[in-house]
Amino acid sequence: MQTESQRRVFFDHAATTPLDGRVLEAMLPFLRENHGNPSSLHWAGREARAAVDNARAQVAQLLNAQPEEIIFTGSGTEADNIALVGAALPLSHIIISAFEHPAILETAGFLESQGVAVTRLPVTPEGLVAPAALEEALRPETRLVSIMAANNVVGTLQPVGELAAVARRKGVWFHTDAVQAVGKVPLDMVRQPIDLLSLSAHKLYGPKGVGALYVRKGVKLNPILHGGGQEKGLRPATENVAGIVGLGAAAAIAQKEMSDEAARLVCLRDDFIETITAAIPNAYLIGHRHRRLPGHVCFGFAGQENDAIQLMLALDGEGLAVSTGSACSGKHSSAPSHVLQAMGFDALRARGLLRISFGRFNTQAEIEHFAAVLPRLAAGLRPLTSSRLSGARG
Numbered sequence: 238m239q240t241e242s243q244r245r246v247f248f249d250h251a252a253t254t255p256l257d258g259r260v261l262e263a264m265l266p267f268l269r270e271n272h273g274n275p276s277s278l279h280w281a282g283r284e285a286r287a288a289v290d291n292a293r294a295q296v297a298q299l300l301n302a303q304p305e306e307i308i309f310t311g312s313g314t315e316a317d318n319i320a321l322v323g324a325a326l327p328l329s330h331i332i333i334s335a336f337e338h339p340a341i342l343e344t345a346g347f348l349e350s351q352g353v354a355v356t357r358l359p360v361t362p363e364g365l366v367a368p369a370a371l372e373e374a375l376r377p378e379t380r381l382v383s384i385m386a387a388n389n390v391v392g393t394l395q396p397v398g399e400l401a402a403v404a405r406r407k408g409v410w411f412h413t414d415a416v417q418a419v420g421k422v423p424l425d426m427v428r429q430p431i432d433l434l435s436l437s438a439h440k441l442y443g444p445k446g447v448g449a450l451y452v453r454k455g456v457k458l459n460p461i462l463h464g465g466g467q468e469k470g471l472r473p474a475t476e477n478v479a480g481i482v483g484l485g486a487a488a489a490i491a492q493k494e495m496s497d498e499a500a501r502l503v504c505l506r507d508d509f510i511e512t513i514t515a516a517i518p519n520a521y522l523i524g525h526r527h528r529r530l531p532g533h534v535c536f537g538f539a540g541q542e543n544d545a546i547q548l549m550l551a552l553d554g555e556g557l558a559v560s561t562g563s564a565c566s567g568k569h570s571s572a573p574s575h576v577l578q579a580m581g582f583d584a585l586r587a588r589g590l591l592r593i594s595f596g597r598f599n600t601q602a603e604i605e606h607f608a609a610v611l612p613r614l615a616a617g618l619r620p621l622t623s624s625r626l627s628g629a630r631g
Contacts, residue, residue: 245556246603250440250596251389251417251533252560256483257442257597263486264444267479275476276467285478292485296449299419299488300434302426308450308468309481313416313437314340316450319471320412320433321348321383323458329380330354334366334395336579337385340435341414345383358384362581363525364393372403381410386418386434390562390576390592391524392533394422398429405430410456416440416448420491421499421530432456438480442597443487447480502531502595505604509593510534516612523577523590532595542589544618549591551614557607560592 247255267288273281275289290304297304310316317340325331325348333345335357345355356374358366366384375382382404386397401411412433415424420441424434434451438444450471452458464473514520519539538545545561552559562574573587595604 244603244606245558246599246607247558248593248595248599248607249558249560251392251530251592251594253439253445254442254596255598256444257487257490259490260443260483260486264479264483267482271478273478275478276465285476288478288482289476292481292488295485295489295492296436299492300424300426300451301428302451303454306426306451306454308452308471309476309484310448310450310468310472311446311474311477313414313435313440313448315472316435316437316448317341317383317412317414318344319450319458319461320435320452321345321381322461323471324381324410324412324433324456325353326351326459328352330356330376330378331381331383332356332358332371332374332379333383334358334360334385334579336360336364336388336390336576337383338389338414338416341383341385342575354378360579363528364388364391364523364576364580365525365528366395366400368396368399368403371400372407375404375407375409379407379409381412381433383412383414386413386415386424387422387530387533388524388576389417390574390590391535391580392417392529392592392594393524394418394528394530397424397431401430401432417530420487420495421532423495426451426453438484438487441487441491444480444483447477447484449484498597499531505595505599505601506532506534509595509604509608512608513611516608517615520615523580530594532599534593534595536591536593537586537589538591538615538618541615541618542586545589545591548614548618551617552611555610555614557610560594562590562592 271284273285275282275285293304293307296307321344333341349355358370358374360366384395384400387394397413404411410432413431414435416435416437419436432453437448460470462473467473510522521537523535523537549559549561573584577587
């Protein structure tokens with residue numbers, strides 16, 4: 238029989254989310270009997286097209302956008318690439334933040350190799366981009382600004398409405414990688430002057446392998462893929478009907494339940510932060526205390542930052558799944574986090590973070606169990622010494 242300490246509980250929702258059972262139910266007909274190609278003109282194709290159109294409307298409704306402004310993609314990363322490359326080439330100038338997801342950083346690096354000028358804005362020690370810094374960085378030739386809505390490592394929520402307004406005043410398109418934010422916090426394309434927005438189904442309890450790009454009416458992107466012309470020519474490939482239906486169902490659930498779910502997770506998150514900082518004297522919160530995703534916590538442990546992976550593995554041994562950073566950079570888990578370095582952490586401290594992200598199906602009892610286990614395991618790390626304390630954060 239499994240003991241209390243061996244319960245397997247998932248606290249890594251920033252990496253991915255479990256598939257909601259209601260989403261699976263919506264997808265099953267298109268994994269079984271409804272197998273038509275949405276581009277076909279016969280009854281099977283029409284059924285598939287109707288399902289895709291319905292999902293497009295569901296995603297649009299979550300963003301308070303128009304269905305024709307939603308382009309389905311294979312992932313959030315693909316959506317980012319379509320937005321940045323499609324907007325920046327031919328030669329221009331783009332602005333990003335210094336702690337974007339690799340999907341933005343690596344795409345910006347590619348654009349630089351093609352002659353596009355890239356400005357990387359600094360962030361504050363709390364992980365925020367200042368609208369004044371963006372305004373100062375804008376140039377007459379700036380084509381696009383891309384600032385993430387919520388950071389995937391530390392959970393900080395950016396003032397995307399204010400940042401987008403700065404870009405809009407200068408006639409510059411504003412893109413946000415909102416993969417971490419969509420379905421967790423409200424994003425309104427009528428009230429916020431965002432021109433392009435990327436999202437991914439597997440971050441909001443939908444299936445892996447499907448995403449979407451919001452493209453405001455009037456924004457014209459150059460296609461980076463070429464083929465049959467699906468998705469207005471921006472993603473020309475046979476649509477993943479089951480995945481798209483799953484994304485639509487996940488969006489509809491999020492729209493209905495997001496407010497209550499966020500309120501519940503904020504309470505659990507804040508209680509957990511208070512419990513851990515009281516129980517572990519050298520634990521400190523990374524990122525803004527309140528301007529953060531509802532279920533997202535990022536801790537450092539002063540003087541023990543180099544032991545973060547050891548602590549994560551100890552938690553894994555207890556059946557508790559957390560992260561020491563972005564799952565996208567898991568192969569480089571011992572390297573300093575570029576996110577923390579952008580926030581002013583030195584190389585040692587930038588290796589030491591524990592990312593904990595609660596989700597829809599986590600219970601208070603599970604989090605209380607975690608809050609009891611974590612201090613015990615942290616106390617079992619190598620004892621602090623004066624030399625190791627010298628690297629602690631003040």
